Amino acid sequence: MRSERARHNKIIFSGTVGAGKSTAIAALSDIPPVSTEAVASDETAALKRTTTVAMDYGVLNLPDGEKVMLYGTPGQERFSFMWEILSEGGIGLVLLINNANTDPLKDLENYLAAFRKFISGTAVAIGVTHMDRAQEPGLDAYRQKLADLGHDPLPAVFRADARNREDVAMLVKALLYTLNPGLIDA
Amino acid sequence: MSRHTHLPGQPLTALYLLHAGSMDARLIGLSVERHWKHSVRLVATLDEARVVLVDCDRPGVEAAFEQLGQHPRTGVVCYAFHPKDHAPRFPNRVILGKPLNLESLPGILAQAANDTARQVAVAPPRPQAAPETPPANFSSKPAALGHGLKMDDERDLCGAMDDIPLTAGATLPEKLFFDPDLYLIGHLSRAVEQAIVSGRPHVISGLPRLIGVQPRPLPICVTAFRDNQLRPFSMTQLPNTTARIVSSLIFSESVGTDTVYGAEDFLWNIAAWAARGRLPLGADPYQRVRLKAWPNFTHAFVSPHALRIAALWTRTWASPVEIATRLAIPHRYVFSVFSSAQFAGLLDRDAPAVTPPVIAPVVAPTQQQRPSILSRILRKLLNAV
Numbered sequence: 001m002r003s004e005r006a007r008h009n010k011i012i013f014s015g016t017v018g019a020g021k022s023t024a025i026a027a028l029s030d031i032p033p034v035s036t037e038a039v040a041s042d043e044t045a046a047l048k049r050t051t052t053v054a055m056d057y058g059v060l061n062l063p064d065g066e067k068v069m070l071y072g073t074p075g076q077e078r079f080s081f082m083w084e085i086l087s088e089g090g091i092g093l094v095l096l097i098n099n100a101n102t103d104p105l106k107d108l109e110n111y112l113a114a115f116r117k118f119i120s121g122t123a124v125a126i127g128v129t130h131m132d133r134a135q136e137p138g139l140d141a142y143r144q145k146l147a148d149l150g151h152d153p154l155p156a157v158f159r160a161d162a163r164n165r166e167d168v169a170m171l172v173k174a175l176l177y178t179l180n181p182g183l184i185d186a
Numbered sequence: 187m188s189r190h191t192h193l194p195g196q197p198l199t200a201l202y203l204l205h206a207g208s209m210d211a212r213l214i215g216l217s218v219e220r221h222w223k224h225s226v227r228l229v230a231t232l233d234e235a236r237v238v239l240v241d242c243d244r245p246g247v248e249a250a251f252e253q254l255g256q257h258p259r260t261g262v263v264c265y266a267f268h269p270k271d272h273a274p275r276f277p278n279r280v281i282l283g284k285p286l287n288l289e290s291l292p293g294i295l296a297q298a299a300n301d302t303a304r305q306v307a308v309a310p311p312r313p314q315a316a317p318e319t320p321p322a323n324f325s326s327k328p329a330a331l332g333h334g335l336k337m338d339d340e341r342d343l344c345g346a347m348d349d350i351p352l353t354a355g356a357t358l359p360e361k362l363f364f365d366p367d368l369y370l371i372g373h374l375s376r377a378v379e380q381a382i383v384s385g386r387p388h389v390i391s392g393l394p395r396l397i398g399v400q401p402r403p404l405p406i407c408v409t410a411f412r413d414n415q416l417r418p419f420s421m422t423q424l425p426n427t428t429a430r431i432v433s434s435l436i437f438s439e440s441v442g443t444d445t446v447y448g449a450e451d452f453l454w455n456i457a458a459w460a461a462r463g464r465l466p467l468g469a470d471p472y473q474r475v476r477l478k479a480w481p482n483f484t485h486a487f488v489s490p491h492a493l494r495i496a497a498l499w500t501r502t503w504a505s506p507v508e509i510a511t512r513l514a515i516p517h518r519y520v521f522s523v524f525s526s527a528q529f530a531g532l533l534d535r536d537a538p539a540v541t542p543p544v545i546a547p548v549v550a551p552t553q554q555q556r557p558s559i560l561s562r563i564l565r566k567l568l569n570a571v
């Protein structure tokens with residue numbers, strides 16, 4: 001019998017604290033999203049006392065009864081060791097970057113580095129959030145940064161408001177088509 | 187009416203806009219005022235009209251035709267995005283395609299007016315009491331109007347053009363191409379360019395509403411057009427003297443009701459609406475190009491298949507026709523993306539000298555097995571959003 005983890009399809013949402021992961025998952029999920037205080041597991045026993053971290057999950061119910069889990073990674077980079085475990089078996093990554101942070105292009109670089117292995121086997125779609133509050137850097141700066149980091153072809157980068165379900169769904173659609181442009185949707 | 191401008195013996199065609207949107211009315215009004223003073227006169231009532239103009243795509247077109255029952259001598263010229271689709275509903279009607287060709291319209295109006303007058307003159311007299319027969323095939327059942335059926339088709343805004351040959355060589359149909367200079371997109375793209383080069387805001391003056399470009403810190407477009415006005419306006423050929431690009435320190439009309447768009451998104455959309463499945467004049471549908479990046483699809487117009495086209499075209503050098511073939515979709519959808527990408531600055535034409543071999547279609551010809559998990563998620567998102 002396949003394990004729960006392998007049986008459930010999942011899409012990973014990651015990004016800096018405040019970028020909009022919890023909000024995005026809530027916007028898309030068919031169930032009220034669960035925001036857990038995930039207590040550190042065995043792997044993290046050594047850090048037990050400090051690794052109580054918030055993490056979100058939501059569910060997309062498919063018509064045939066199958067479920068797609070939406071997992072939000074804990075934002076703090078000091079917990080990045082958990083990200084790989086979380087994303088194991090995942091379909092792909094939606095990366096949210098808060099444009100109002102001090103150096104969002106550096107955040108982009110850090111997160112892409114942390115997920116390098118996962119992305120190389122799957123795909124990523126990038127949502128730049130909080131652009132209503134901070135216009136710069138613009139999308140072109142993100143594309144340039146991605147090119148400088150050696151991403152060819154460039155992944156999808158959209159201006160996204162995590163509170164807007166259509167924006168979040170558009171990121172997931174771009175992710176799916178990146179995985180397979182030949183997907184039939186009808 | 188400006189009688190002194192009209193030549194003796196050549197009557198002005200009295201035109202009534204029986205069923206046309208306000209933006210169309212404005213543009214036609216402008217055209218009459220500036221170009222057709224000698225041939226067309228707009229009248230305020232159906233009774234005065236020798237010919238009427240009817241937009242078949244607007245709801246309520248049946249009611250408009252009903253009014254015409256009382257006016258058998260009045261000529262009728264219809265227009266629609268897909269004239270062929272309306273032909274069965276309104277046989278024996280002249281149905282022009284959108285956008286209206288402003289050069290030829292006065293002639294067509296005059297002819298429709300004259301033809302109807304002549305037909306009525308030779309028709310056998312009807313018994314006075316008989317009710318006016320509505321146009322043949324006129325359906326009185328609202329359920330049969332078919333508006334709902336056509337809605338999706340209209341909304342995709344990619345026209346209905348057939349595919350072109352898969353290899354270069356044949357002469358391509360003229361209607362495959364549009365001249366950007368005849369549409370808003372031509373003016374807009376010059377305005378953006380001039381604003382960026384000069385580093386100063388520019389506006390397109392002479393339009394019914396404000397459209398301005400601000401190049402810094404990031405290029406944006408500001409407009410007082412509402413979105414539902416912008417679309418028809420972008421699709422319509424503008425009288426060639428209408429628009430002028432001028433440098434301006436501030437946008438005079440801006441009083442809080444304006445909408446701000448990223449310049450790239452705005453160019454993408456205005457180009458898509460002008461193109462409607464066509465290519466800009468001079469484009470080569472057989473030349474290999476690539477998308478430099480995904481457009482910002484949370485704000486850029488998503489025509490049918492645009493996401494999968496972007497996914498493939500950001501990773502592959504391919505001609506528009508090759509992309510369509512590989513995705514097994516009609517050419518016009520790829521032409522739409524091409525046109526938008528060109529004006530949005532997202533088209534890369536510098537293909538490497540060594541072109542990669544053409545790869546097999548990415549769409550499996552048979553889709554008999556259970557759709558993949560990706561397809562099913564996609565379907566869920568498409569239905570639920």
Ligand SMILES: Nc1nc2c(ncn2[C@@H]2O[C@H](COP(=O)(O)OP(=O)(O)O)[C@@H](O)[C@H]2O)c(=O)[nH]1
Nearest residue numbers: 017018019020021022023129130160161162163
């Ligand atoms: N103004 C603005 N607020 C946003 C945007 N996206 C998310 N937010 C808000 O940002 C805050 C942080 O979002 P949250 O989902 O908790 O971020 P997380 O730390 O990544 O889980 C919430 O109040 C959201 O409503 C955006 O694009 N613009």
Ligand SMILES: [Mg+2]
Nearest residue numbers: 021022054056
């Ligand atoms: Mg959170």
